[in-house]
Amino acid sequence: MKIRTLAQALGLAGVLMLALSGCSSTPEKLKPAPLTAPATVLGATQIWTANIGESREPLRPVVVGGRLFVANAKGTVAALDADTGRDVWRVSVGGELGAGVGADGQSAAVITRDNELVNLRDGREQWRVRLPARSFTAPLVAGGRVFVLMADRSVGAYDGSTGARLWTQSRPGEPLVLGEGGVLLAVGNTLVAGLSARLTGLDPSNGNVQWQALLASSRGTNEVERLVDLVGTVSREGGSVCARAFSAAVGCVDTERGTVAWSKPAKGSTGLSGDATRVFGTESDGTVQAWQRANGEAAWRVDRFKFRELTAPLAVGRVVVVGDNEGNVHVLSREDGSDMARFATDGSAILGAPVLAGQVLIVQTQKGGVYAWRPQ
Template sequence: MANMCSLASVRRVVVLALVGALTACASGSDALKPADLGANPALLGVRTAWTGKIAPVDFPLQAKVTGQTVALAGNDGAVLSLDARSGAVLWRTEVGGPIAAGVGSDGRFSAVVTRANELVVLEAGQVLWRAGLTAQVFTAPLVAGERVFVLGADRSVAAFDASSGRKLWQQQRPGEALVLRQAGVLTAVGNTLVAGLSGHLVGMNPVNGNTVWDATLAAPRGTNDIERLVDLVGGFSRNGNELCVRAFQSAVGCVDALRGSVIWKRAAAGAVGVHGDDAQVYGVESDSRVLAWQRANGQPVWTSDRLLYRKLSAPLVLGRSVVMGDATGLVHLLSRADGTPLTRLSTDGSAIEVTPVVAAGTLVVVTRNGGVYGFQPE
C-alpha cells in the first residue's frame, strides 16, 4: 500500500489508518534492508501454468475460491471469475465504479462494494441488484445461506437477501476512533456469523444479528488514538469449530466459535492475517519474521528470519509449505516443519499484498500491478 502517515476523516469513523503506513511509521522498516535470499533452493518442482491480467489493485482485495474457480476484481470496477486450472475467464462484468472491497461469493452469487459505498451483487456474472451503504467497507462481503453480509468501517454489520437485495437487519457496535483500511474478519462457523469488531471476535445470529457470544482478543491501550488502535485483521485459520485470528500489532489467538471462549492468545506484533493446519498456526510479524505456534496452546514451534524486511503478505498453507508473497513480487515457499526455504517463484516484480489462494491444485497469486499467476506442481 502507498506510504502515508497522515489520517483522514470519514463519516462516523473518526479516522482511517493505512496499515502499511502505520507499520512503516511505527517501525521504520522502510529504511531497513531486506534479508539476502541467496540461491533459490528449488527443493520443490513448481511451474508457471498460466498468467492473466486485471487492473492494478490498491484496495484490500480478497481472492475468493469456490470449487475450481477464483473470483477477482481490479481498481477499474471489473469483477471476474477464472478457471483455476487453465486461467480462462469464465465471466467478466463491470460494476460501474472503482472497487473498495471484494470479492465475496458462494459460487452462485458474487458481491463487491464500490468506493461510492454501494454494495453490488452479481449472479452468473450479471449485476442482480445494488444497495447503498451507510459507511465505507474494506472487507469482502460474506455470501452464505442465501444472504449477503457486510462489515462496515463504522463497526456495523448488515444482512441482505441475496436474491432480492432486501435489507434484513443491521447491528451497530461502538468502537475506538481508529479502524484499519484493510480487510477484517467476517465468516460463518456452522450456524453462527462471526465478525471481528474492534479487538473482539463476535458470534452473531445470522437471522437477526443478535450477539450470541463475544470473545476479547485485544483491548485498547496507550494514551492517544494511534496507540489505542485495535482491530482484527483478515486472514484466519479455521479447524473445525476453532478459529484463529490476529489482532493488529497486538496478539494472535484462537477461539472456540461454538461457545465463544478464548482457547489461547499470545502477544504478537504483526499486521496481516494468519493461516494454519490442524497442528500449527502460521503468521508474519511486521518485520517479516515468520512464526509457527502450536494450535492447541499457542506455544512457539519455530521462527524464521530468512525473509526479514521483505514486507510479506499473509501466509497460505499449501501441502508441506507455507506460502507468502513479498514487496518485490517474489513468492516464497517455506517448510511447515521448520521454516526453511523450499523454493521461490517470480511474478511481475510488483508487490504481492493479496493473500495467495489455492484452487484445483493451482496456487493463484495476484500482484499489485494486476498480474495473475497460476502455479502448478511439475
C-alpha cells in the first residue's frame, strides 16, 4: 500500500497528515487475481442507474429513510429516490468536497476541502461554518445536531438549525494522523467516535468522555509505523460495535460497559460489516475474512480476490457483498465465502461499501455511476 506524507495546517501547529493514495492501493507489480466465470446462485435484476459525476474516497453513498444520498468530488450533492433512482434534489455547494455525506433523511451535511461544514435541508443550503481543522469523515446528523470528527482527533457538535458550535472535545494528538474516513456513530444515547486507536464514548450534550476502549497498540520504530487509527464503517449489533484499526487489528467493544470484548491482528484499511454472529472484513491483499462475533475466532477466509483492492463489505441476510477496483460487485455466501453472483458496473472502482435500501442493493463508482439491483 502506497502512503504519502503531506505537511498541512489542521488548526494545530506541527500536525502532519498521512493521505492514502487510494483507499487500499495495490503495489504496482502485483496484478489482480483473474476472475473465474461469474456464479449464478443468486439472481438479481438491475432496476435503475444514475450518475452523480466523478468522485473519490472518502465520499461514499448513504441510505436514510428510503433516500440515497451521494456526492461528487466537485461539490455536487444529491438525494435520490432509492426505489427509482430519480433525483429528489440535487445541488452544488460551490467547492470541492473532502468528506460526506451525512444525513438524517431531511438534512444532509458535507465538508469541503476548505474546511467548511455545509448543512443542506431539502436541497437548499441552510448554513455553513468553518471548521478549525480538516475532516475526512462524513458528518453525523442526528438529534437536531451535526457532529464532526476532525483530522486533529477533535470532535465537535453544531446546532442543526443555526450551525452554532455547541461544544468541542479535543485530546492530545500524535504527530501523524490518517487521511481516511474514521468512525463516528450514535449508539443509543452515546456518541461513539474513533480517536486514534480508541473507540470512545462521548456524552452528545456536552462532549464529556464516558469511556474509552483501546482496540490496538502502537508499534514500530518510527512515527509512520506507530500510526494507529480506527477507519471506515463499523458493524453494530445492539451495544456491540466492531471496528478496524488501520493495518493493525479488528475488534469488538461492549459499548454498555465501555470494554473490549476481543481484538485480533489484521492487515486491512477498510471498514467492517456483520450480523449477530459474524463480522466480515477485507484485507489489504484482497483476502475476505470472517470472524466469530462472540470471540473473534476465524470463521472462514477466501483469497481468490487477491490484489483487487476490495471495498469494505456489506453483510445482509445470507450474503456478503464487496466491490473491487474494476467495478465488479461480488456477492458471497456468508456461510463460507463461496461465490453466489457477480454484477458489473462501468469498470471504475467501487467507492465505499455497497449499501442497502429496503431490498435494493446500491453501489457508487469512481466515474460517478450509481447502480441498483433487486434480488429476484
